[in-house]
Amino acid sequence: MNENELIEKAQNGDRKSLAELVKMYEQTVYNFAFKICRDKERAENTMQETFLRMVKNLKQFSGKSKLSTWLYTVVSNNCLMLARSNKRREYTSIDDDDNLIKETKLVEWKYTPANVTENNELKEVLDDAIKNLPPDYRVVFLLRDVEGLSTEETGKITDLSIAAVKSRLHRARAFLRNEISGKLSYESN
Amino acid sequence: MNQTKVSCKDVMSHICDNLGEDMDSPRCKAIKEHLDNCDGCQNYFSSVNGTIGLYKEYNAKLSKEGHSKLFDCLGLSEFDVDSIDSKEKDS
Numbered sequence: 001m002n003e004n005e006l007i008e009k010a011q012n013g014d015r016k017s018l019a020e021l022v023k024m025y026e027q028t029v030y031n032f033a034f035k036i037c038r039d040k041e042r043a044e045n046t047m048q049e050t051f052l053r054m055v056k057n058l059k060q061f062s063g064k065s066k067l068s069t070w071l072y073t074v075v076s077n078n079c080l081m082l083a084r085s086n087k088r089r090e091y092t093s094i095d096d097d098d099n100l101i102k103e104t105k106l107v108e109w110k111y112t113p114a115n116v117t118e119n120n121e122l123k124e125v126l127d128d129a130i131k132n133l134p135p136d137y138r139v140v141f142l143l144r145d146v147e148g149l150s151t152e153e154t155g156k157i158t159d160l161s162i163a164a165v166k167s168r169l170h171r172a173r174a175f176l177r178n179e180i181s182g183k184l185s186y187e188s189n
Numbered sequence: 190m191n192q193t194k195v196s197c198k199d200v201m202s203h204i205c206d207n208l209g210e211d212m213d214s215p216r217c218k219a220i221k222e223h224l225d226n227c228d229g230c231q232n233y234f235s236s237v238n239g240t241i242g243l244y245k246e247y248n249a250k251l252s253k254e255g256h257s258k259l260f261d262c263l264g265l266s267e268f269d270v271d272s273i274d275s276k277e278k279d280s
Contacts, residue, residue: 019268
């Protein structure tokens, strides 16, 4: 049974189809929530709230957009709301291109993407860097670069123009690259 | 270690996409000429690609407990085949 058939059945009260839909997306939703929050408990709570909202609003889902796009929107809004409520956290401004993009000499990094799974030191570096990135930028980076959504889809989910998505993406990439570069480079003699 | 290799075309489409430019536009052609001769820019874009690669590979797996809690909270436990199977094995 394909996704649209499952949605239609679930909209008509078939709970088995609803369970199938949840199973289909639980890992994606949890992983994305974790990537924004960088906290397992918060990610689980966000996942639960997202699916509760899906169950509540499924009858209104028209199928004009993909279910995954709708789920990404709920997770993003939920995490942004949580971040905005935490007013104690202050972020460095990343609006200045001159500070963000610096000409650099070739520096070898200690790690490749293949090292991520089992390397806690590397995970810590990546967690720390992305936590310093303002959440509005974080969501754009994760949707576009990490989840692989198009610029248009990212704009739709975040309610930003295409130009604003591109601008935030460019700054987010440069910021993260600067943050992790110093920590992953071999120390020069 | 080897950094993630990036082709000139990757870099070009990356930059030109961000600028909203066609690959054959005069601006993109000028950027290409600059990149061909600039180690600094090539290194910069290589490390940006490396950064994206690291975040792509860093994934979190939902635990069995997290999965069961979700199905409980949605009132869907009776359709959670994996959980039913493991409970039957335990008893």
